[in-house]
Amino acid sequence: MIKVRDIKSNINLWSILSLIFIILIVLPNLNIFINIFNESNQNWNHIKEYLLKDYIINSLTLIMFTGLFTIFIGTSLSWLISVYDFPFRNFFKWGLILPLAIPPYIGAYTYNGLLNYTGVIQSFLRNFYNIQVNQKYFNVMSIKGAIFIFTIFLFPYVYIITKSYLEKQSSSLIENARVLGRNSMETFVYVVLPISRGAIIGGVSLVILEVLNDYGVVKYFGIPTFSTAIFKTWFSMGDIDSAVKLASILMFLVFIILILEKFLRGRKKYSYTTSKITPISRKRLKGFKGKLAFSFCFLIFSIGFLIPTLQLIHWSLLTYKDILNIRFVKLIVNSLSIALISSVLIIIIAIVIANYCRLKNNFLSKIYSKTTLVGYSIPGAVISIGVILFFINIDNRLYWVYKMINKNSAKLVLSTSIIMLIFAYIMRFLAIGYNSIESGFEKVGNKFFEASRTLGMGITETFIKVDFKMIKPAILSGFILVFVDILKELPLTLILRPFNFNTLSTKAFEYASDEMIQEASIASLIIIIISVISIYFFYKAGNKEEV
Amino acid sequence: MRRNVRNISIGLVLALTLLVFAGCSTNEVNKTDDLETEKKKVVNLYTNRHYDTDEKLLETFTEETGIKVNVVKGNSDELIERLDREGKDTKADLLITADAGRLYRAKEKDLLQSAKSEVLDKNIPENLRDQDNEWFGLTVRGRVIVYSKDRVDPEELSTYEDLINSKWNKKILVRSSSNIYNQSLLASLIEINGEEKAKEWAKGVVKNMARDPKGNDRAQATAVVAGEGDLAIMNTYYIGKMLNSSNPEEVKVAENVGVFFPSQNTSGTHINVSGIGLTKHAKNKDNAIKLMEFLSSEKAQKQFAEANYEYPANPSVEPSELLKSWGEFETQNINLSKLGENNKKAVKIFNEVGWK
Known part of the structure; x- marks a missing residue:
């Protein structure tokens, strides 16, 4: 009896x-793993002999240097903002x-258009001062530029x-460090860096996953x-087997990075150690130091947001007459x-x-909880292969159902529909919502739930009556994050769209690859504007929670 | 108030879910509609072209024949991959894509079938179409040498083979070998000079490159004017596009380079096509052939070619004034199918000699 009740x-x-x-x-990913052990074909041998080394070196170079530089910039800025007070600190x-509102591929073609020979800077120098610069210093289309x-x-x-840590x-x-007589630099190196190691590594692994996922740049x-x-x-080669093999190597790389992250974080989990939050008393930077802090923040803000946005606005003014039409409205609606x-x-x-996981809290639920995170670590190119193979498989199995509904039905119904793309988005971005x-x-805890159950619900x-209302802010912020990510997404949309x-995003990228950079600006700007608004709301919501 | 919010949000979620399902089911309805109309006057076209002038041209076709044209646009490689995936379920009757190398790939994958039409045979010269009539070139572009008007005397230029001459050391600009235009160029040289000579040529060009290959064809012309090198290998229509760019600086670049047709006294300039093929599982074969004939006809060819600053494939149609200003030229005398046949060899050679 007890068992049945269980x-x-x-x-x-x-x-x-x-x-x-x-x-x-899980299923679409299995497709990839199963295919690893397929026999290699001629193409694969060729790739292995001549190309694979470059792929590995380039991918590793990109993640290593991007990782290092983001640590340097991200940490120093968060240090400045959280412990000092200087002009415009609240704005910065x-x-x-905000640089997060600009997808890297849009940033890439904007900077190229800005800096290349026909761009604003060089044309200005040439036409007004007759200065010919060495192209070497203005070329972003290189691995250094990508970094x-x-x-x-x-x-x-x-x-x-x-920063939030x-x-x-x-x-x-x-x-304590201040009281014990350490100066700012010492406090930063000996106290801040070690204690925030977990947070920094957490942030930088997100950066690395984004770099590996990138296709546009x-x-x-x-x-x-x-x-x-x-x-x-x-x-181009039409060889899905070799593509799967490459995908599996990339997955392997991602796994190493995730394990490394766990290892490097060590016991220092990024979580609350005390529930009592005492804000840091910020030191006011006066005079030269204040200006220096301001300049550094302003420089990064300009390069990461202001300059590319102004350039895009300039291009939009040149092209809006040709671009803004009914088809463009459809693009936005889509x-x-x-x-x-x-x-x-x-x-x-x-x-x-x-909800299931927090109520059960057993071994199975822990696995569930980890599984939801899988998609975010898998690059879009890999997910798209898995999803396509999976949907074609489903279509083959469901063909008889389609025929029952409609005698003349085509075989590939789901795999030629928008459902495939939505499915892929869910796989990739579930982690963020989750x-x-x-x-x-976690914040709400189980007490209210238990009380409600005891009262017979x-x-x-x-x-519906209790939990939903209590986690509404979390739902809202999750929704905003996911929404913006999907809006910016490129590789999955590019391959899987009907x-x-x-x-x-696909239109902006198509224009840019067609060498029509000015024409790509309006679509890009709209993405950026929506992202900025969402980030602002997200930031506001986060602040409210803290108070 | 709170309850209202809840009701609204639940309602919203429900509505959205319904929307998704509605979306699927309307698709179904459309499909049956399509099947019924398929017996009527319709033709479905997969194309990589995206010019507004094409739409007007297809409207003219519909007016003349009563056949409606459904157009699906996409990237060339993706269209072929898609056609392959859809197999015999495909709704596409016709495929338009750039480069004979790609058309050959579609043929090799058994996605096309032979189209028998006297009109097409008459309008499109033999070397611009597949040996089995599985595809037909519609527009022609040359892959030429573009040079700096300041620093290069066109008298010094002669053939593709001459590009490996040491006088061009650190002077040549060309894009990556992953691009099909370069693959087809090398494929043609394999056909004309043999595999070994072609490999030597590729090796020599790599040695003479002014910088590692980067950017697209336009970027090469820009780099010439910026002084990074003296010569660029690029397709003719890009010059046309640059001359008509919305960026005045780009127009200036195009005005500062000269166009040279290589190998005039030897094997001729390398040309390629953008072409059309009848799909293997076309459901509206007759209508499709009518559209192919229309696009090869004198009245359509001019507009079709000029949209992309290309040469018409139909020899009785004159090219645009701009193209005429560059002068007439001799073309390589090989069947373009060879570009596809030699593609794999070309890709291998590129990887072996380290042409990035």
């Missing part, structure tokens, strides 16, 4: 749905997040995480890396509606799994 109490709507979602996330506090682009648009990941955690330690700059190689072998639908679905799935909802549940009823389905 099963009964374990099987409910939430557990069944969670199981289904988890299986759906959130302004320095610059990634650093300047991705450092906010390190900045945000480190410093603000919440470190005040007593920093003050490296493709535009012509740098052979894993993601471009996967696209090339798949589409982008917004697919981002909206996918975000809502992601939030719903995240709620279901997170993280914020999980932390929402069911799980679902409790969720025909004639363009979004702002």
